[in-house]
Amino acid sequence: xxxxxxxxxxxxxxxxxxxxxxxxxxxxxxxxxxxxxxxxxxxxxxxxxxxxxxxxxxxxxxxxxxxxxxxxxxxxxxxxxxxxxxxxxxxxxxxxxxxxxxxxxxxxxxxxxxxxxxxxxxxxxxxxxxxxxxxxxxxxxxxxxxxxxxxxxxxxxxxxxxxxxxxxxxxxxxxxxxxxxxxxxxxxxxxxxxxxx
Ligand code: URA
Numbered sequence: 001x002x003x004x005x006x007x008x009x010x011x012x013x014x015x016x017x018x019x020x021x022x023x024x025x026x027x028x029x030x031x032x033x034x035x036x037x038x039x040x041x042x043x044x045x046x047x048x049x050x051x052x053x054x055x056x057x058x059x060x061x062x063x064x065x066x067x068x069x070x071x072x073x074x075x076x077x078x079x080x081x082x083x084x085x086x087x088x089x090x091x092x093x094x095x096x097x098x099x100x101x102x103x104x105x106x107x108x109x110x111x112x113x114x115x116x117x118x119x120x121x122x123x124x125x126x127x128x129x130x131x132x133x134x135x136x137x138x139x140x141x142x143x144x145x146x147x148x149x150x151x152x153x154x155x156x157x158x159x160x161x162x163x164x165x166x167x168x169x170x171x172x173x174x175x176x177x178x179x180x181x182x183x184x185x186x187x188x189x190x191x192x193x194x195x196x197x
Contacts, residue, residue: 003032003118010083010111017107024048028079028115035190036075037121038062039112039131041162042082042100053078058164062127065163065176069184077119081131082108105134116155122190124152125183128162147179149186158183 007027014023026043029052038054046056054062066073082100090096112134116124126132129142135152142159150157160179166172 001114001118003028003115006111006114006118013111014084023084024051025083026051026053026080026085027083028053028077028119030073030077030079030119031075032077032119033121034075034077034119035122036125036187037077037079037116037119037123038125038127039135040078040080040127041130042080042104043085044097045085047080048085053080054163057167058162061163061166065180068177069180071184071187077121079112079115081105081112081134083111100130105130109134121155123149123156123158123186125158125160127160128165130162132159146175147182158186 007025010027011025014025026047028037030037040054040058043053044056044058047053047059053059063073066076082104086098086100086104087095088098112131124135126135132140132142132145135157136150140159142161145159146161148159150159160183161172161176163176166176
């Protein structure tokens with residue numbers, strides 16, 4: 001199974017489910033067998049317009065932090081839990097983002113699991129509560145698990161705060177940076193190991 005085939009299957013599944021309402025899907029992108037897979041929540045407006053994950057404000061934040069930790073996004077695989085932009089109409093009549101519903105998350109979990117199996121990363125980094133809860137026990141919360149390696153069915157899971165949460169809560173910036181340093185140390189080790197073998 002190739003990623004293109006999986007994405008085509010997912011498109012057909014969503015089209016069938018949301019008949020008459022064309023959902024724009026934003027698929028994951030990056031190295032086919034990247035050692036690290038970042039999993040976000042859902043695309044926002046920019047992502048939906050450009051058809052790429054993490055290219056809006058949260059993406060800029062993510063890139064900044066990655067650079068700061070000496071990691072390049074091009075070496076990673078980046079995706080979202082929910083592949084379309086969840087929206088609502090605001091009181092002012094504008095279409096705005098909303099968090100994905102439980103039902104939406106549930107719909108995408110089996111597809112995300114297949115995507116993880118295909119990329120086969122050594123470590124899955126969840127960004128925020130949505131992917132963490134989607135891939136583990138729903139009672140797990142980012143506040144107590146961020147910045148530590150855990151087991152995810154035989155591979156590593158490293159929960160981090162969502163880069164957008166730092167925009168809304170600047171006091172998290174230091175926590176985020178520390179977590180990323182822990183992760184970057186592990187990443188450097190596996191990279192130098194890969195170069196030696
Ligand atoms: N937030 C996410 O979780 N994913 C994106 O792609 C953009 C913003």
